[in-house]
Amino acid sequence: MPDVPVSRSSGTVVAAHGRHYLVELDDGERLDCFPRSKKSEVACGDRVDIERVADDQGVIAAIQPRRSLLYRSDAFRQKLIAANVTQVIVVVAGEPAFSSEVLMRCLIAAEVQELATLVVLNKVDLTAGRAAAEARLAELEALGQPILRLAATVDANPLRVRLAGHTSLLVGQSGMGKSTLVNALVPGADAATREISTALGSGRHTTTHATLYRLAADSALIDSPGLQEFGLAHVSRGELEHAFRDFHDWLGHCRFRDCRHDTEPDCALRGAVASGRLSAQRLTLFQTIARSLPS
Numbered sequence: 001m002p003d004v005p006v007s008r009s010s011g012t013v014v015a016a017h018g019r020h021y022l023v024e025l026d027d028g029e030r031l032d033c034f035p036r037s038k039k040s041e042v043a044c045g046d047r048v049d050i051e052r053v054a055d056d057q058g059v060i061a062a063i064q065p066r067r068s069l070l071y072r073s074d075a076f077r078q079k080l081i082a083a084n085v086t087q088v089i090v091v092v093a094g095e096p097a098f099s100s101e102v103l104m105r106c107l108i109a110a111e112v113q114e115l116a117t118l119v120v121l122n123k124v125d126l127t128a129g130r131a132a133a134e135a136r137l138a139e140l141e142a143l144g145q146p147i148l149r150l151a152a153t154v155d156a157n158p159l160r161v162r163l164a165g166h167t168s169l170l171v172g173q174s175g176m177g178k179s180t181l182v183n184a185l186v187p188g189a190d191a192a193t194r195e196i197s198t199a200l201g202s203g204r205h206t207t208t209h210a211t212l213y214r215l216a217a218d219s220a221l222i223d224s225p226g227l228q229e230f231g232l233a234h235v236s237r238g239e240l241e242h243a244f245r246d247f248h249d250w251l252g253h254c255r256f257r258d259c260r261h262d263t264e265p266d267c268a269l270r271g272a273v274a275s276g277r278l279s280a281q282r283l284t285l286f287q288t289i290a291r292s293l294p295s
């Protein structure tokens with residue numbers, strides 16, 4: 001090891017690509033960093049303690065306690081998305097058509113972390129797919145889910161006021177317009193993204209890693225790579241049931257306490273569907289996601 005005196009400082013992970021991180025130190029300097037141990041899992045948005053090992057390189061010595069951690073998971077592993085987020089913004093669009101299941105999975109992951117959620121229907125300047133998208137969002141909106149409609153390429157400002165005081169994460173399938181929103185809201189984001197991609201050796205043209213941008217002293221925006229699936233292996237059946245807000249009135253009223261709301265007799269949820277008080281699509285969506293859970 002070179003004989004460099006160890007200096008310790010703390011900072012925020014502003015970009016994460018594999019096991020390579022860009023950390024913004026509290027004095028504003030940006031430093032390339034690697035985790036100390038093979039096992040350590042660092043996420044964009046993490047507050048970390050850094051030991052400088054070279055002029056231009058640091059080691060992440062510790063991750064400070066997180067106020068939230070958003071991740072997806074299958075039976076074998078988890079993929080961190082972002083840490084210390086306070087608001088999850090799921091971006092959808094009419095064109096290309098979005099998946100209701102992916103949207104719901106993003107909302108469930110946020111709900112489990114008790115994070116505020118906002119759905120942005122982007123590209124409202126396009127008529128293609130708009131009616132179909134609205135039809136699929138209507139159910140969620142009726143349940144009290146906040147939905148914001150805008151066109152990132154025309155005017156992204158309606159989103160700006162919703163970001164104040166938050167560390168917001170943009171998630172969703174690719175092609176929905178997340179990066180376009182970031183570029184519209186953060187001056188110089190495009191150039192910064194290219195610089196970071198070069199530094200981290202990731203691809204230049206699509207979002208390959210989560211990146212945090214500062215908006216003001218009290219707010220930040222994190223862009224994330226598009227996802228086509230969102231594994232929820234870490235979510236329990238109970239958490240899943242509660243994340244479906246329209247189920248609340250019926251939970252606990254099935255004949256069997258451990259009712260799976262599938263083929264059991266006297267299931268309150270299926271009863272509610274039969275009497276038209278609960279949407280059949282919502283119960284089907286629940287079943288689809290429930291079947292993918294480990295238990």
Ligand SMILES: Nc1nc2c(ncn2[C@@H]2O[C@H](COP(=O)(O)OP(=O)(O)O)[C@@H](O)[C@H]2O)c(=O)[nH]1
Nearest residue numbers: 122123151152153174175176177178179180226
């Ligand atoms: N017409 C229209 N196109 C948009 C809008 N927002 C994004 N796009 C386009 O949609 C494509 C995908 O955008 P991008 O930001 O890369 O999506 P991401 O994968 O979610 O980051 C790009 O070609 C954008 O120019 C919008 O509001 N209206």
Ligand SMILES: [Mg+2]
Nearest residue numbers: 178179206207
């Ligand atoms: Mg992108």
Ligand SMILES: [Zn+2]
Nearest residue numbers: 254259261267
């Ligand atoms: Zn039931």
